[in-house]
Amino acid sequence: MSNMGSHQGESLMPAVKTIALVTGGSRGLGRSTVEALARRGVSSIFTYHANKAAADAVVASVEHSGARAVALQLDTGETSAFPAFANEMRSVLGEWGAERFDYLVNMAGTSHSGLFGEVTEEDFDTAYRIHVKGPFFLTQTLLPLIADGGRIVNISSGLTRFSYPGRIAYASMKGAVEVMTHYMAKELGPRRIAVNTVAPGAIQTDFSGGVVRDNPDVARHVAEATALGRPGLPDDIGPMIASLLSEDNRWVNAQRIEVSGGQTI
Numbered sequence: 477m478s479n480m481g482s483h484q485g486e487s488l489m490p491a492v493k494t495i496a497l498v499t500g501g502s503r504g505l506g507r508s509t510v511e512a513l514a515r516r517g518v519s520s521i522f523t524y525h526a527n528k529a530a531a532d533a534v535v536a537s538v539e540h541s542g543a544r545a546v547a548l549q550l551d552t553g554e555t556s557a558f559p560a561f562a563n564e565m566r567s568v569l570g571e572w573g574a575e576r577f578d579y580l581v582n583m584a585g586t587s588h589s590g591l592f593g594e595v596t597e598e599d600f601d602t603a604y605r606i607h608v609k610g611p612f613f614l615t616q617t618l619l620p621l622i623a624d625g626g627r628i629v630n631i632s633s634g635l636t637r638f639s640y641p642g643r644i645a646y647a648s649m650k651g652a653v654e655v656m657t658h659y660m661a662k663e664l665g666p667r668r669i670a671v672n673t674v675a676p677g678a679i680q681t682d683f684s685g686g687v688v689r690d691n692p693d694v695a696r697h698v699a700e701a702t703a704l705g706r707p708g709l710p711d712d713i714g715p716m717i718a719s720l721l722s723e724d725n726r727w728v729n730a731q732r733i734e735v736s737g738g739q740t741i
């Protein structure tokens with residue numbers, strides 16, 4: 477894509493053609509996205525927060541499929557680290573013979589629970605930093621490195637459409653992500669950058685302490701609430717995002733696409 481014909485740099489390897497940055501690519505939905513992109517020939521720079529071993533496993537799995545991957549450490553709640561992160565990105569892109577990357581997936585996140593009457597300001601601020609302020613300023617910082625004609629996917633949640641007690645702070649942050657997506661799409665349109673929201677339903681990952689995967693009562697409740705009759709799996713999401721980022725979906729812009737198997741409809 478954008479990197480075709482760019483300089484090869486110092487590396488003896490051929491320039492990498494299409495490059496994604498996936499935050500939180502070391503586990504769960506991010507890992508599934510990185511691996512699905514690799515199967516389509518897209519190489520990824522992805523981030524992890526603390527679990528380097530999981531990140532290394534994803535690099536090995538991507539390289540097995542013939543694409544390339546590099547894992548970088550990042551706390552998306554720590555905006556002061558973003559300029560240095562952009563420099564790390566520049567350096568990996570240079571090694572790959574590219575000046576820009578094509579796809580940004582703002583995936584990284586943690587779960588936050590608490591009933592309305594109990595949410596503390598500290599919890600609220602943490603959720604805000606990781607889910608709203610982080611993606612906002614990370615995307616802003618990386619704008620010069622995103623190719624014109626590139627694509628951005630921001631991750632929301634089914635919880636902005638349906639409500640569960642105890643998810644008020646988390647879901648409010650995801651609501652902000654959806655509004656932010658609209659505005660990004662409007663302002664980045666002149667650069668031909670499409671921006672969409674993907675809103676997964678309940679998926680069986682480590683998220684929320686793995687509750688949808690490991691608690692049989694929760695898994696049964698989600699299955700009963702879902703038209704397709706089961707909880708979601710990571711690979712219900714990653715390949716969908718890889719498809720949304722592809723040329724086939726180039727005219728999809730400024731949309732919230734829920735990927736929940738029909739949860740609570």
Ligand SMILES: NC(=O)c1ccc[n+]([C@@H]2O[C@H](COP(=O)([O-])OP(=O)(O)OC[C@H]3O[C@@H](n4cnc5c(N)ncnc54)[C@H](OP(=O)(O)O)[C@@H]3O)[C@@H](O)[C@H]2O)c1
Binds near residue numbers: 501505506583681
């Ligand atoms: N699972 C669901 O049911 C579900 C439903 C709707 C939306 N979502 C959203 O989907 C996204 C991914 O969820 P998941 O289920 O894949 O979660 P997960 O399995 O817990 O993986 C979380 C990923 O984010 C990284 N991460 C965590 N905190 C971070 C921080 N402060 N800064 C940077 N990276 C951080 C983790 O890195 P380490 O491995 O280093 O910890 C890991 O790569 C989140 O935005 C979540 O809100 C999930």
